[in-house]
Amino acid sequence: MVDPAHVHDGCTPDRHRDAVVAGLVALTATTTPTTPAEPQQQGTVRPVVSVTGVNLAAEVIERSQQVPVIVLIGAPLQSGMKELRSRLTSLAEGAGLRWxxxxxxxxxxxxxxxxxxxxQVPSAFAVAGGTTVAVFEPGLPGRDIADWVEEVVRSTGGRLRGLDEAGEAGEEDTHSVPAAFGREAQLRRAAEAVDSGDFAGAVAVYGEMLASAPGDPVLLRARAAVSVLVRVQRMDRTRDPVQAAVEDPGDVDKVLDAADALVMLDQPxxxxxxxAARVGEPRVRERALELLALLDPADPVVAATRQRVASALYA
Known part of the structure; x- marks a missing residue:
């Protein structure tokens, strides 16, 4: 059965770690490795860096508060890695530290x-504001890595602090400092709520943040993911929710439970x-739109689902 506190096999249960690994909460300083991060020196920001468990906090989580960080995961000898690394390196070196x-x-x-x-590996992950906002998997038709990177940079524009020409943290105006600090404090509150098992409390925090930043993709994704945890806590553990929906596809509650179970199984x-196959029902339609926030906007499922929702609304 699905256990909201532990969705991975073969490791000791840890609710906060599991939520982070599954992308259910934003990466924050509370999830960094125990090994101290490498010291950062002003004026030494480089367009391309090697990422390890030691410097993950500094080079990815903290740096992504300033500019997007594209994390390319892959071993040197893996098929396609050499070409993808060369292309991204060239793009990064010519980007003027925009990412x-x-x-x-x-x-x-x-x-x-x-x-x-x-x-799959190699894959590229776009991190902004301390959380993954998009994923690039080579081999998908019609996707170019340069266009994908530019889309990430555009979508995060105005939300990050940026770097100055010397490669140091850009100065924030007096109005943006309190806002940025408040956002970080709220994200930490949400992460702490998830860590303590107060999933409803975390959802409430994300709701407060969305009230002042409606449509923020990072917040929508976080709220959708943690909302799944809230609902799974109330789920009937005596049955397999996915199988129950297969056996009784006309039962809306069973279909909704099955969708949450699939998310917990990392199948959003x-x-x-x-x-999407049942968007004629208002509750199903609302849930489908909520869970779309968990997918890469370029995923074909997103466009197909939005089309089906539109057809259902205006039929």
């Missing part, structure tokens, strides 16, 4: 790599597809 490329070898540092939970795309 940073971090290269992570999963063979050398599997502990750091597993925090991103890649479905399948969850949305299950709901």
């Amino acid at each position: 940073i490329l971090g290269i992570l070898d999963p063979d050398k540092d599997p502990g750091a790599a597993v925090q991103f939970r890649p479905r 795309g399948e969850a949305v597809e299950l709901l």
Whole structure:
């Protein structure tokens, strides 16, 4: 059965770690390795860095508060890695520090790599504001890495502090400092709530933040993911929710439970597809739109689901 406190096999249960690894909460300083991060020196920001468990906090989590960090995960000898690394390195070196490329070898540092939970390697993860906001998996038709990076930079524009020309943290105006500090404090409150098992409390915090930043993709994703944890806590543990929905597809409650179970099994795309087939029902339609926040906007499932929702609304 699905256990909201532990969705991975073969490791000791740890609710906060599991939520982070599954992408259910934003990466924050509370999730950093116990080994101290490498010291950062002003004026030494480089467009391309090697990422390890030691410097993950400094080079990815903290740096992504300033500019997006694209983390390329893959071993040197893996198929496609050499070409992807060369292309991204060239793009990063010509980007004027609008974004940073971090290269992570999963063979050398599997502990750091597993925090991103890649479905395949090589893969590239876009991190902004301390959380993953998009994923690039080579091989998908119609996707170019340069266009994907530019989309990430555009979508995060105005939300990050930026770097000055010397490669140091850009100065924030007197109005943006309190706002940035408040956002960080609220994200930490939400992470602490998840850590203590107060999933409803975390959802409430994300709701407060969305009231002042409606449509923020990071917050929508976080709220959707933690809302799943709230509902799974109330789920009937005596049955397999996915099988129950298969046996009784006309029962809306069973379908909704099955979708949440699929998310907990790290299958959000399948969850949305299950709901998309029944968007004529208002509750299912609302849940499908909520769970879309868990998917990469470029995922074909997103466009297909939005089309089905629109058709259901205006039929």
